[in-house]
Amino acid sequence: MDQRVFVTGTGIISCLGNNLKENLASLLGSRSGLGRIHHIDTLLKDDLLVGEVPLTLDALFDLAGLDHTEGYSRNALLGIIAAKEAASHARLKENRDLRTGLISATTVGGMDQCELYYQDFLANDTRNAYIDSYDCADSTEKIARELGITDFITTISTACSSAANALMLGARMIRTGKLDRVVAGGCESLTKFHLNGFNALKILDKEPSRPFDQNRAGLNLGEGASYLVLESEESLKKSGNLPLCELVGWGNSCEAFHQTASSPEGTGAYLAMKKALEVSGLKPEDIDYINAHGTGTDNNDLSEGKAIEKLFGNRIPYVSSTKPFTGHTTSAAGSTEAIVSILCIQQQAIWPNLNFKTPIEELHFSPVENLISNHPVNVVMSNSFGFGGNDTSLIFVKV
Amino acid sequence: MAFINGIGLISPQKTAEIHGFPAEITGCTADYLKCIEPVYRNYIDPIQARRMSRLIKMGITSAKLSLAEAGCTMPDAIITGTGLGSVEDTEKILSEITREEKFLNPTPFIQSTYNTISSQVAIQLKCHNYNSTYVHRTFSFESGLTDALMQFDEGMASNVLVGGIDEMTMNHLHITRRIGQWKMEPVHNLELLKHHTPGALAGEGAAFFLLGKDKTASSYARLLEVKTSFNLNGSFKPESILPCFLGKHDITVHDIDLVLLGVNGDSDNDPYYDRFANHFFPGKPQAWYKHLCGEYHTATGFGLYVASNMLRHQHYPEIFQYNTFNPSRLKNILIYNHFRNVNHSLMLVQGIF
Numbered sequence: 001m002d003q004r005v006f007v008t009g010t011g012i013i014s015c016l017g018n019n020l021k022e023n024l025a026s027l028l029g030s031r032s033g034l035g036r037i038h039h040i041d042t043l044l045k046d047d048l049l050v051g052e053v054p055l056t057l058d059a060l061f062d063l064a065g066l067d068h069t070e071g072y073s074r075n076a077l078l079g080i081i082a083a084k085e086a087a088s089h090a091r092l093k094e095n096r097d098l099r100t101g102l103i104s105a106t107t108v109g110g111m112d113q114c115e116l117y118y119q120d121f122l123a124n125d126t127r128n129a130y131i132d133s134y135d136c137a138d139s140t141e142k143i144a145r146e147l148g149i150t151d152f153i154t155t156i157s158t159a160c161s162s163a164a165n166a167l168m169l170g171a172r173m174i175r176t177g178k179l180d181r182v183v184a185g186g187c188e189s190l191t192k193f194h195l196n197g198f199n200a201l202k203i204l205d206k207e208p209s210r211p212f213d214q215n216r217a218g219l220n221l222g223e224g225a226s227y228l229v230l231e232s233e234e235s236l237k238k239s240g241n242l243p244l245c246e247l248v249g250w251g252n253s254c255e256a257f258h259q260t261a262s263s264p265e266g267t268g269a270y271l272a273m274k275k276a277l278e279v280s281g282l283k284p285e286d287i288d289y290i291n292a293h294g295t296g297t298d299n300n301d302l303s304e305g306k307a308i309e310k311l312f313g314n315r316i317p318y319v320s321s322t323k324p325f326t327g328h329t330t331s332a333a334g335s336t337e338a339i340v341s342i343l344c345i346q347q348q349a350i351w352p353n354l355n356f357k358t359p360i361e362e363l364h365f366s367p368v369e370n371l372i373s374n375h376p377v378n379v380v381m382s383n384s385f386g387f388g389g390n391d392t393s394l395i396f397v398k399v
Numbered sequence: 400m401a402f403i404n405g406i407g408l409i410s411p412q413k414t415a416e417i418h419g420f421p422a423e424i425t426g427c428t429a430d431y432l433k434c435i436e437p438v439y440r441n442y443i444d445p446i447q448a449r450r451m452s453r454l455i456k457m458g459i460t461s462a463k464l465s466l467a468e469a470g471c472t473m474p475d476a477i478i479t480g481t482g483l484g485s486v487e488d489t490e491k492i493l494s495e496i497t498r499e500e501k502f503l504n505p506t507p508f509i510q511s512t513y514n515t516i517s518s519q520v521a522i523q524l525k526c527h528n529y530n531s532t533y534v535h536r537t538f539s540f541e542s543g544l545t546d547a548l549m550q551f552d553e554g555m556a557s558n559v560l561v562g563g564i565d566e567m568t569m570n571h572l573h574i575t576r577r578i579g580q581w582k583m584e585p586v587h588n589l590e591l592l593k594h595h596t597p598g599a600l601a602g603e604g605a606a607f608f609l610l611g612k613d614k615t616a617s618s619y620a621r622l623l624e625v626k627t628s629f630n631l632n633g634s635f636k637p638e639s640i641l642p643c644f645l646g647k648h649d650i651t652v653h654d655i656d657l658v659l660l661g662v663n664g665d666s667d668n669d670p671y672y673d674r675f676a677n678h679f680f681p682g683k684p685q686a687w688y689k690h691l692c693g694e695y696h697t698a699t700g701f702g703l704y705v706a707s708n709m710l711r712h713q714h715y716p717e718i719f720q721y722n723t724f725n726p727s728r729l730k731n732i733l734i735y736n737h738f739r740n741v742n743h744s745l746m747l748v749q750g751i752f
Contacts, residue, residue, distance in 0.1 A: 043500045107512060118497045121574045131578050135483060136513065136534040141629070141741070150634040152627065154542040155535040157484075157513035165531055169546065176552050196496050197508030254477070254530035256521040259509050271527055387509070388518025390530055 005171045006236060006243035006399070009090025009229030010339045011082040011185075014326045015051035015222055018063060019085055024343055027351050030371055032325050034208050034220055039074075040112075042192045048204060051222025051327020052190055053078065064146075070129035073110030074223075076139035078332075079187030082225035083143045086183060090229035092147060095238050098180040101152035103170050104140040104227075105162030105186030107331040109133070112189045139187055152179060157331065159386030160293075161252075162186050163226070164334030164394055168250040170230045180235040185227030185335030194330070195221060201260060209296030209328075211321035212305065212367045214358040219295040222327020226335040228342075245345050245396045249282065249381075251275025255389025261299050266307030268391035269293075273311050273381065276393040286379050287317045287395070289350050291341045292367070293383040294321020295328055300385065305363040317381075320353035320368040334384035338394060341380040345398045349373045400648075401551050401559070402751070403619040405471065405609035407464025408704050409434050409457045410692050411588075411602055418468065419708055424691065424718055426589040431567045431581070431601035432693035443523075450506060451519070454485050454566045457605040458516035459523055462562055466524075469609035469617055475556035476529035477517050478546050480539030480563045482696020484513035486571045516564060529555070537738040539563060540606075540697040541746070544625045547610050562607035563697030572601055581694075582664070591664035591690045599663035602693015606700030608707075614751060619707035623648050623747040635743045637675055644745050645733075652679045656726045657715070659706050661736035662687040663694040671740055676721075687721040699736050703746060706732040710750035 013019065015033030016026035026033060037045040037052060053060075060077035061068045064084070083102075087093070092100065110133030117127035132138055140155045152173070156165045163186030170182035198204050198221060205218035231241060253275060255268030262268065277284065293304055301321075308316060322340050329336050344350055353367035378398045385391040408414040411432035413421040425435065434457060439448050442460040451459075458479070466472065488507035495503055509515070514532040521530050529550070533542035540563030550556040572581060582598040591600055610622065626644050628635045645651060658680045660672040676685045686709075692701040709715055713729050734746040 115493060115497055118493045121577070122570070125577055128577050131574055135536065137482075137536040137538070140535060144629055145631060148631065150629045150631045153535070153629045154533055154538050154545075154627070157532050157534040158517075158530070159512050159514055169531075172549055172553065176549055178549070192496050192500065193492060194508075196500065196503050197492065197505070197511075200503040200505040200508055252529045252531065253527050254518065254521040256518075256525050256527055258522070259515065259518060267527060386514065387512050388514040388530075389521065390514055390518060390532075 002175050003177055003232040005174045005247045006231050007228050007245050007247060007342060008231045008241040008243055009086040010342065011085025011089060012226040012336060012339050013053060013078055013082045014224035014329065014336060015053055016326055027325065027343065030352055032208060032354055034327055040190055040192055042195055044195055044199060047206060049206065049208060049220050050190060051220060053223055071133055073133045073139065074112040074189040075106060075110055075187050076142040078189055078225035079104060079139045079143045080146050083147060083183055083227040086227040086229050087147050090241055091239060092229065098235050098238060099151045100149050101173060101179045101182045102140065102144045102147065102149040103154055103156065103166040103182060103184040104143060105156045105166040105331045106136050106139055106188055107157045107159055107162060108188060108191050108194050109136040110138050111191045111193045115192050147183060158390035159388055160330050160333055161384040161386035161390045161392045162331035162334060164384035164392035165252060167228060167335060167338055167394055168252060168392055171247050171250055174230055174232045180232050182230045183227050184230060186332040187225035188223055188329055188331040190221060190223040203297045205296060208355050209324050210355040211294035211296045211323060211353055212301050212360060213356050214360050216296045216298060216301060218297055220327045222329040224329045224332050224336060226332055226339050228335060228338060243399045245342050246399050247394065248397045249276035249280030249395030251279060252392045255391060257389055260387050262303035264303055266303035268389045269304050269307035269385055270310050272391040272393040273307065276395050280395045282379060282395065284312045285315055287381050288377045289318045289344055289380045291337050291380060291382045292319050292321045293385045294323055296323060302360060302362060305360060309364060316365045318350050318368050319365065320351055322351050324354035337382050341382045341396055344377045344380055345396060348375060348377050350375060350377060400621055400623050401548055401610040401612065402614050403608055403622055403707050404611040404615050404617050405465040405469025406704055406707060407461035407607045409436060409461045410604040410701055411435060412691050419712060420716055426587060428585050428587040430585050431572055432588055434603055452485055452488055452510050454564065455510060455516060455519050458562065458564050459519055461605040462520045462560060462607040465607040465609045466560065469611065471558045471609050473524060473526055474558045474560040476550050476559045477520050477526060478531050478543040478559065478561045479517040480533040480543040480697050481513055481516065482536050482539050482565050484534065485511050485515065486566055486568050490568060490570050537696050537736060537742045537744065538627045540700050541625050541627045541744045548625060551612055557612045559610045560607060561610060563700030564605040565603055565695040565697045567601050567603045567695065588690050594664060595666050597665060597667045599665040599694035602695050602698065604692050604695065604701055606704055618751055620710040621749040621751055623749050626745045628743045630741050630743055641679060650731060655680065655731050655733045656729050657684045657686055657732050659686045659702055659732055659734045660721060661689060662721060663689040668739065671737055675735055682724060684724045684726045685721040686719040688719055699734060699744065702734050706734055706748045710748060
């Protein structure tokens with residue numbers, strides 16, 4: 001029998017705050033976390049606006065409860081902090097007999113330290129402890145060590161949809177009975193590497209991003225980590241955890257259009273949302289709110305908007321992008337926005353799409369402009385789309 | 400469970416444009432074993448190929464070779480595993496931003512993202528189906544296979560394309576030599592076991608497999624089961640894990656006809672293979688393959704190619720023999736791999752006849 005998949009724990013660190021409580025307070029207060037770059041020595045720092053976690057590497061070690069050790073990246077520490085919060089929320093340390101997995105997502109991996117020491121790597125032996133932290137698996141393995149997870153661990157990288165795919169894999173492994181519990185999510189720290197990369201692609205807005213606005217001019221990068229604990233029904237019986245919501249739908253589709261651009265009609269986005277609905281058995285009219293990918297780039301918002309119109313017709317649910325709050329946390333965006341979506345269900349509220357003024361001419365809908373509270377929110381769809389046209393959509397339902 | 404219905408392999412051996420084992424083995428003294436690449440214009444439009452990195456060309460070509468052999472044009476999923484992704488592009492960016500920060504050429508950045516191969520294969524095939532990329536050291540390819548096998552369990556797929564791909568560069572070799580991954584001097588790959596020194600011989604490769612729900616005329620073998628195990632403070636206990644892994648298919652260690660080991664010539668890490676093989680499979684044929692492809696995060700892709708061909712052709716070439724025993728039959732092959740005694744993996748492959 002297919003197992004149902006419940007969310008029993010969440011943990012998050014972002015520019016909005018160091019834990020779930022602080023992130024929620026910022027969302028309720030409609031307070032964006034965007035600001036200037038303080039922790040990276042880059043020529044772009046006076047130019048760009050980012051969602052940076054306002055903590056030094058040492059402060060992150062403290063928050064993670066670890067002694068300062070060579071070889072730890074900012075990325076791994078962000079991951080450990082958020083994963084520990086989720087694990088403690090879902091009492092992961094108990095019921096050790098449950099088969100438990102860790103599926104983490106990242107793309108820049110430990111680049112934040114490697115880019116500082118790359119010239120040393122080439123020239124001398126002084127920073128060798130960081131060589132291993134270069135790849136994507138390093139942060140995952142450090143998180144697994146902290147949480148004591150051994151049954152199944154892996155790392156996914158599908159650019160900006162990575163963490164949504166981590167959640168999808170976790171849900172599928174629970175549904176098919178391969179695991180009882182999964183910690184799934186993603187971590188990404190800001191780096192000179194991808195700040196320069198996105199800057200070269202000319203898709204960064206120097207102002208706060210304006211998703212779904214006619215005058216949108218690009219995205220703001222952000223950093224952070226966020227993890228969810230997923231459990232099967234059987235696991236809930238043993239753990240006694242109360243579910244926060246149920247993960248009922250997931251869909252993954254590839255645009256197969258262009259390495260860094262979405263197709264004008266949003267084929268991948270449409271198919272991902274449609275597949276997620278099919279897996280959930282829900283109809284378009286059941287969706288109360290879509291937490292859009294909504295990066296604020298010209299290309300994404302138009303094609304995502306077109307895809308939403310195609311799927312939902314003239315009954316478009318509430319839509320907003322919360323990236324003007326957090327910045328675009330790339331590989332962590334999927335799980336960050338999954339948590340933001342779950343908070344909508346828990347708070348019976350819909351987060352505003354900050355900075356919106358003018359509707360996009362080609363679209364027939366506008367995003368939510370102000371916080372909506374005391375509104376019934378039972379079913380939420382969360383979209384995450386990435387370079388390479390890797391598009392994934394998830395559906396969470398109130399229990 | 401799925402049938403292996405097509406294989407495309409670009410490796411340091413002449414494997415790209417043939418089916419089965421190459422007629423001659425390539426041996427050389429080198430810092431690392433470099434792939435013998437086919438002429439790409441036979442597989443990729445030269446105008447498109449001009450902007451592609453070597454890794455992407457290797458990925459697309461091996462993917463197309465596996466699809467062609469299986470006679471499949473539109474897989475239901477495309478899944479790639481890569482430990483390091485595009486090392487060459489990443490190094491280009493690092494050298495541009497770490498000395499003095501200057502405006503980047505966006506192409507290396509675009510190609511440096513790990514999902515580029517999966518996505519470029521999808522673009523070539525115009526395939527909108529499931530698409531994902533795993534990037535976890537020596538679990539990368541195995542995670543892809545795990546996802547693929549689950550697609551069949553879920554009834555979501557009839558055909559799944561799964562690949563494992565990694566490249567090596569002199570720069571990356573130089574850096575990772577500092578942490579003891581590789582031998583410090585060039586060695587001859589066919590004399591790898593004579594050295595008894597720490598460090599492996601590095602390599603690279605692109606191996607794609609078209610897995611199918613059904614047996615076809617091109618089927619090599621059945622891939623029955625894949626497992627990865629993260630060894631945390633001795634949590635990897637093969638005595639309990641292996642019987643359980645095999646038991647899912649009503650197989651015991653006695654039913655295994657040959658064990659294919661990830662032995663790579665590293666005197667620090669090879670003893671784990673010897674202990675595993677001698678504990679479970681004394682007196683049984685023990686085979687190895689990394690002297691032919693070198694060590695890299697997705698080298699088990701080469702291993703799965705070797706096992707598939709042994710089963711299909713019922714042939715155990717001498718070049719793979721790690722001990723002197725010969726199999727009385729070739730039906731069940733166990734592939735065992737580990738990386739630094741931290742990342743352990745098992746694959747069970749069965750012949751069809």
